[in-house]
Amino acid sequence: xxxxxxxxxxxxxxxxxxxxxxxxxxxxxxxxxxxxxxxxxxxxxxxxxxxxxxxxxxxxxxxxxxxxxxxxxxxxxxxxxxxxxxxxxxxxxxxxxxxxxxxxxxxxxxxxxxxxxxxxxxxxxxxxxxxxxxxxxxxxxxxxxxxxxxxxxxxxxxxxxxxxxxxxxxxxxxxxxxxxxxxxxxxxxxxxxxxxxxxxxxxxxxxxxxxxxxxxxxxxxxxxxxxxxxxxxxxxxxxxxxxxxxxxxxxxxxxxxxxxxxxxxxxxxxxxxxxxxxxxxxxxxxxxxxxxxxxxxxxxxxxxxxxxxxxxxxxxxxxxxxxxxxxxxxxxxxxxxxxxxxxxxxxxxxxxxxxxxxxxxxxxxxxxxxxxxxxxxxxxxxxxxxxxxxxxxxxxxxxxxx
Numbered sequence: 001x002x003x004x005x006x007x008x009x010x011x012x013x014x015x016x017x018x019x020x021x022x023x024x025x026x027x028x029x030x031x032x033x034x035x036x037x038x039x040x041x042x043x044x045x046x047x048x049x050x051x052x053x054x055x056x057x058x059x060x061x062x063x064x065x066x067x068x069x070x071x072x073x074x075x076x077x078x079x080x081x082x083x084x085x086x087x088x089x090x091x092x093x094x095x096x097x098x099x100x101x102x103x104x105x106x107x108x109x110x111x112x113x114x115x116x117x118x119x120x121x122x123x124x125x126x127x128x129x130x131x132x133x134x135x136x137x138x139x140x141x142x143x144x145x146x147x148x149x150x151x152x153x154x155x156x157x158x159x160x161x162x163x164x165x166x167x168x169x170x171x172x173x174x175x176x177x178x179x180x181x182x183x184x185x186x187x188x189x190x191x192x193x194x195x196x197x198x199x200x201x202x203x204x205x206x207x208x209x210x211x212x213x214x215x216x217x218x219x220x221x222x223x224x225x226x227x228x229x230x231x232x233x234x235x236x237x238x239x240x241x242x243x244x245x246x247x248x249x250x251x252x253x254x255x256x257x258x259x260x261x262x263x264x265x266x267x268x269x270x271x272x273x274x275x276x277x278x279x280x281x282x283x284x285x286x287x288x289x290x291x292x293x294x295x296x297x298x299x300x301x302x303x304x305x306x307x308x309x310x311x312x313x314x315x316x317x318x319x320x321x322x323x324x325x326x327x328x329x330x331x332x333x334x335x336x337x338x339x340x341x342x343x344x345x346x347x348x349x350x351x352x353x354x355x356x357x358x359x360x361x362x363x364x365x366x367x368x369x370x371x372x373x374x375x376x377x378x379x380x381x382x383x384x385x386x387x388x389x390x391x392x393x394x395x396x397x398x399x400x401x402x
Contacts, residue, residue: 018058021096025051028083028090035086043086050079054096061103069104076100077117084124091121094138098145107153111146118142194299194358202306203241203272209309210234210274230274237272261286262294266301266319276309276334277316284323293386296366297321297330300359304332304382307355312336312380326388333381338374359384 025047032043057064057072064072080097083090094117101113121138211234214227260268263282270278289297301319308317314336322329344356356372359382363370368386 014058017096017099018055021054021093022051024089024092024096028093031089032086039086043083046079046083046086050076050083050093053079054100057100066104073097073100073104073113077113081120084120088124091124091138094118094121094141095145098142102145107150114142114146190361194362200241200244202302203237203244205306205310206272206274207234207237207241210237213274233272233274240268240272262289262297263321265294265298266321269298269302269305270319273305273309276305276312276314278305278308279316279318281318281320282323283320287323289328293328293366296362296368296386297328297384300362300370300382300384301330301332303355303359308332308334308336308380312338314379324388327385328388329383329385331381331383333379335379338376338378338380340376341372341374 029040029044029047032040053072053075057076061069077097080090080093083093097117098114101110101117104110105113118138118141125138210230214230214234217227217230263280263286266280270280305317305319308314312334314334317332317334320329320331320333322331360370363384363386366386368384370382370384372380372382374380
């Protein structure tokens with residue numbers, strides 16, 4: 001492979017070689033004046049032709065193919081050989097030819113060409129007498145040139161490999177950023193889906209059930225107070241759901257927590273449930289939890305109570321909020337028909353257990369765990385525990401980010 005024009009420092013080396021070549025040609029022409037006018041004219045013609053071809057080839061080098069590179073190097077070598085008999089100072093032009101060989105040929109061919117030109121220099125010195133210097137000097141010059149070229153090529157290859165590695169790293173970094181962005185979008189979509197399921201969907205389901213019962217009360221001729229009471233609860237539930245939707249859009253805390261603490265928010269949820277008798281119990285010393293933790297516990301409670309209303313056929317449910325020294329725990333227990341957790345978990349995702357998956361994911365996001373205990377005919381118990389140390393760390397993290 002020929003030397004690359006974009007190799008480190010190549011432009012400076014090229015300019016230096018051009019200047020040296022011009023000086024050597026000038027010296028060759030000037031020294032020919034001492035021999036005679038005819039000799040001067042012949043040497044001048046060959047030197048000018050050599051210089052013209054040399055500089056033209058360098059100027060148009062990257063527009064030529066490999067065959068034309070070879071013809072350029074061969075033509076300059078032929079002119080150099082023609083100059084040698086006229087004046088011995090022309091031997092120094094071999095330095096320019098070394099450069100031409102290195103540019104025009106691959107590593108093996110350029111090495112062979114340099115050694116060949118070195119041999120011609122040694123032969124050209126025979127008429128003046130062979131000495132150790134006349135042999136060792138050209139050989140040493142050729143070997144040094146080959147060695148420098150070898151080091152130069154290795155440096156360029158290392159630089160090219162480094163640039164390629166940097167490009168690959170940048171591409172990998174870009175791909176990683178894109179992957180992280182897509183993963184973040186997927187996680188955000190999943191979070192929003194969980195929010196909608198645990199708030200709007202549960203609320204609409206509750207409203208639908210209340211209105212259906214109110215309709216049946218009206219049709220059956222019950223006193224007006226009964227359906228009106230259920231309609232009032234449905235209206236309150238609709239208002240709460242509207243507030244939840246607005247808070248969700250504004251990326252704020254749950255509307256229920258904006259006006260009260262976690263216990264109060266749980267009681268408001270219980271008040272909106274008509275078909276099941278829901279009681280709220282708090283054990284341990286009440287404490288302020290990070291908003292993220294309170295939101296998670298509230299959403300899990302909403303999801304669990306929504307399942308109680310829709311699926312359990314229960315008449316009563318107990319929600320217990322327990323503050324222990326090292327964790328906060330939320331338990332939702334009902335007296336409904338129960339189910340087989342293993343059987344539900346075996347269903348394809350989304351077929352009947354998206355709410356359970358959402359609750360597990362929410363608990364995991366705050367470092368907590370969620371357990372489900374249920375047996376057909378014996379009710380269901382859902383328990384989520386969140387370590388206090390995790391909640392405090394999350395709180396500090398949120399404060400730092402804000």
